[in-house]
Amino acid sequence: MEKLIYLDNAATTAVKPEVFEAMKPYFLENYSNPNSVYTFAQQGKKALDEAREAIAALIGAKANEIYFTGGGSESDNWAVKGIAEASASKGKHMITTKIEHHALLHTCEYLEKKGCEVTYLDVDEYGMVRLDELEQAIRPDTVLISIMFANNEIGTVEPVREIGAIAKKHGIPFHTDAVQAFGHLPLNVDEMNIDMLSASAHKFHGPKGVGFLYIRNGVKPATLIHGGAQERARRAGTSNVPGIVGMAEAARLAVRDMEENSRKISEIRNHLIERVLNEIPFSRLNGHREQRLANNVNFCFRFIEGESLLIMLDQKGICASSGSACTSGSLDPSHVLLAIGLPHEIAHGSLRLSLSEKNTMEEADYVADCLKTIVERLRSMSPLYEDFVKNQKEI
Numbered sequence: 001m002e003k004l005i006y007l008d009n010a011a012t013t014a015v016k017p018e019v020f021e022a023m024k025p026y027f028l029e030n031y032s033n034p035n036s037v038y039t040f041a042q043q044g045k046k047a048l049d050e051a052r053e054a055i056a057a058l059i060g061a062k063a064n065e066i067y068f069t070g071g072g073s074e075s076d077n078w079a080v081k082g083i084a085e086a087s088a089s090k091g092k093h094m095i096t097t098k099i100e101h102h103a104l105l106h107t108c109e110y111l112e113k114k115g116c117e118v119t120y121l122d123v124d125e126y127g128m129v130r131l132d133e134l135e136q137a138i139r140p141d142t143v144l145i146s147i148m149f150a151n152n153e154i155g156t157v158e159p160v161r162e163i164g165a166i167a168k169k170h171g172i173p174f175h176t177d178a179v180q181a182f183g184h185l186p187l188n189v190d191e192m193n194i195d196m197l198s199a200s201a202h203k204f205h206g207p208k209g210v211g212f213l214y215i216r217n218g219v220k221p222a223t224l225i226h227g228g229a230q231e232r233a234r235r236a237g238t239s240n241v242p243g244i245v246g247m248a249e250a251a252r253l254a255v256r257d258m259e260e261n262s263r264k265i266s267e268i269r270n271h272l273i274e275r276v277l278n279e280i281p282f283s284r285l286n287g288h289r290e291q292r293l294a295n296n297v298n299f300c301f302r303f304i305e306g307e308s309l310l311i312m313l314d315q316k317g318i319c320a321s322s323g324s325a326c327t328s329g330s331l332d333p334s335h336v337l338l339a340i341g342l343p344h345e346i347a348h349g350s351l352r353l354s355l356s357e358k359n360t361m362e363e364a365d366y367v368a369d370c371l372k373t374i375v376e377r378l379r380s381m382s383p384l385y386e387d388f389v390k391n392q393k394e395i
């Protein structure tokens with residue numbers, strides 16, 4: 001392939017070479033099962049302990065509050081199903097939002113079939129949860145509030161600190177899906193009153209299939225995976241030592257370089273936003289202008305199908321996505337764009353570009369140039385656009 005401009009870092013990221021190097025010895029040399037008794041297993045056990053300590057320190061948690069999992073979806077499933085089961089005698093009501101990742105939403109829908117009641121909060125036009133609506137939704141039988149830290153489609157960062165304070169005031173555990181936030185935004189579980197937090201290594205330049213769930217001591221979701229005594233007997237299965245080592249190294253690098261990278265990435269992001277909004281008619285930016293992930297851009301282009309846009313960008317070597325990766329390929333418009341109030345026909349023409357520190361201003365310019373020509377071309381073939389122009393002239 002000639003040119004590759006990767007702008008789908010919200011779907012997954014490249015493993016950093018340092019991360020890969022850190023993992024390698026745990027495949028080839030120290031491949032022991034860390035639960036074994038012989039000395040050879042000590043290295044693996046030590047690596048696990050260190051990774052747990054390091055990750056805990058990055059979010060202001062204790063090492064024994066970090067549970068390694070198989071990624072973001074598993075962490076979300078565990079938090080929500082685990083609390084539903086463990087709190088069944090206390091209540092069966094949960095509060096979440098309409099813009100969560102499917103790992104959360106589909107878990108809630110599953111629990112509804114099992115007799116739970118779930119309130120899906122609306123969000124405003126920028127994708128922000130309204131705190132008064134959250135407070136009004138709380139009932140005596142509410143057992144969990146689960147609200148994402150930052151949205152994976154439109155990049156909006158939720159008022160997590162305020163949400164945590166409300167949850168604490170009412171004595172309700174607060175879970176946050178921080179898969180897009182961890183390693184990208186500063187976060188502290190005590191300052192923000194977070195009781196459970198999901199993260200996933202492959203969203204911050206670590207390996208796929210590994211993540212963690214922070215569970216505050218005293219909060220007790222039921223076990224999701226039964227078996228061996230790993231993860232304090234709460235998540236069975238032989239530890240993914242290379243993956244966990246890689247995740248810890250990726251986390252360390254992400255947090256170390258967070259400020260610098262955020263600054264650099266948001267400059268490129270802002271340039272891309274300015275160019276597109278100024279140069280492409282009938283385009284709009286979705287999500288919040290300020291309370292937004294540094295690496296996220298999400299546009300709607302009227303009169304255009306997101307899918308055709310993706311195919312033509314692909315021909316230019318640009319990897320992007322429309323809606324979320326899980327829904328591409330289906331004809332349903334994004335639930336997030338519908339939740340911020342966009343009509344179906346506009347929500348269909350959405351484009352998400354998610355950057356990393358490896359992207360450059362030159363790439364942003366190339367993408368903006370390509371978008372201009374592609375959008376123009378697609379509109380010239382669009383009967384909707386033709387009608388629109390005709391009507392404009394008649395007026």
Ligand SMILES: *Cc1c(COP(=O)(O)O)cnc(C)c1O
Nearest residue numbers: 071072073101103152179180200
């Ligand atoms: C990617 C993502 C997930 C799923 O994480 P996996 O590790 O791929 O299972 C969950 N929530 C959000 C917000 C995500 O972006």
